[in-house]
Amino acid sequence: MKISPTVSIITPCFNAEKTLENTVASVLAQSYLEWELILIDDHSTDTTYTQAMRYAEADPRIKAVRMETNGGAAKARNRGIEMAQGRYIAFIDADDLWHTDKLKTQIALMEANNWALSFTSYKRIDGVGKPLSNVGVPHKATYKKLLKTNYIGCSTAIYDSKIVGKVLMPDIRKRQDFALWLKLLKICEFAHGIREPLTTYRVHKNSLSSNKANSARYNWHIYRNIEKLGLLRSCYYFAHYATRGFLRSKMPNIALLLGFLHRSSHQG
Missing domain, CATH: 1.10.8 (Helicase, Ruva Protein; domain 3)
Structure with missing residues (x-):
């Protein structure tokens, strides 16, 4: 029997052939099972889309779609949000990883407390997987606090579309996730932080954040x-x-x- 997804996981992919397999494996390993994974290939020039199609053929919870042109992460994520069937919208980038109980822990807290937006602490690794540091988060973030510094790692965040609706990222090439959290916080007032590090974020030497x-x-x-x-x-x-x-x-x-x-x- 097909299970309707409670969580829609949005993953933009661009030339991610070296890391996508591990990212997808961390989603497949989730102890929480009611999810769909939407892989949006942003017109890669490597084998990323071929891999994404293979994962979709192997598991009906996975969908693969290819953008006609390279439009950047915001356009790719927004395509995924528009396709999403789940109540909760989650994000994981194509080179990041989730702890096995990430969805189970986060969704349970959101449901129990009626949270509209939540995020978690995370671990940082380098391009080859060497540990760098742990990044903690506050229990709560507000619009004004987030303007001072963005506590919310994109691959840690989940929002409840039943409370705030399907909210898209502003169509800018960079920092679009930060702009989305600000947009959401003007609707829901608080974002709730989970101190347990449930995500692993990969830092590349040439990454935007560096x-x-x-x-x-x-x-x-x-x-x-x-x-x-x-x-x-x-x-x-x-x-x-x-x-x-x-x-x-x-x-x-x-x-x-x-x-x-x-x-x-x-x-x-």
């Missing part, structure tokens, strides 16, 4: 153009973002961040 200046530009873009914050409020939240980034970084580049802030402020 490019501090690039991330800074997109944070500023979100403040000014997505959230429509005034200049002073944008400067206030950007200063918090830059300071926290400095404290977390092993090789800080605070001068670059502050220089960008100065130029952006004058550009208005």
Whole structure:
């Protein structure tokens, strides 16, 4: 008998042939069984889509779709959200991993407490799987707190579409997940953190998150153009973002961040 999915898991894939197998395996290993996995190939140039089709043929809970052109993670994730049949919308990127009880633990807490948005602590590994660090999260995050720093790792997050509806990511090339959490927090007020690390996040040398200046530009873009914050409020939240980034970084580049802030402020 076919089980209707309670959770729809959205995975954008672009040239992920080296990591997708392990990501899918971590979903297949979930102790919570009522899920569907939607693999959206963002017009890869390697064997990613062939792999995705093979997984879909092997398990009816897995769906594979290919974008006609490469449009970026936001477009790919939004395609998955639109296809989703489950009440809960979860995200895992094509190089990340989930703990076996990730869905079981998170969905149980969301159902018991009527949470609209939740996220978890996570572990960080490098490109070859070497442990780097654990990243903790607060019990609660609000819109204003998240503007200062994004506590929510994309592959840790789940939202309840029964409470907030199907909410899509803003169509920007980078930091679209951060923009989505802000969008959701204007609807549901709180995001609830789970202190147990239930996700493993892979950090690549050339990943977007490792490019501090690039991330800074997109944070500023979100403040000014997505959230429509005034200049002073944008400067206030950007200063918090830059300071926290400095404290977390092993090789800080605070001068670059502050220089960008100065130029952006004058550009208005």
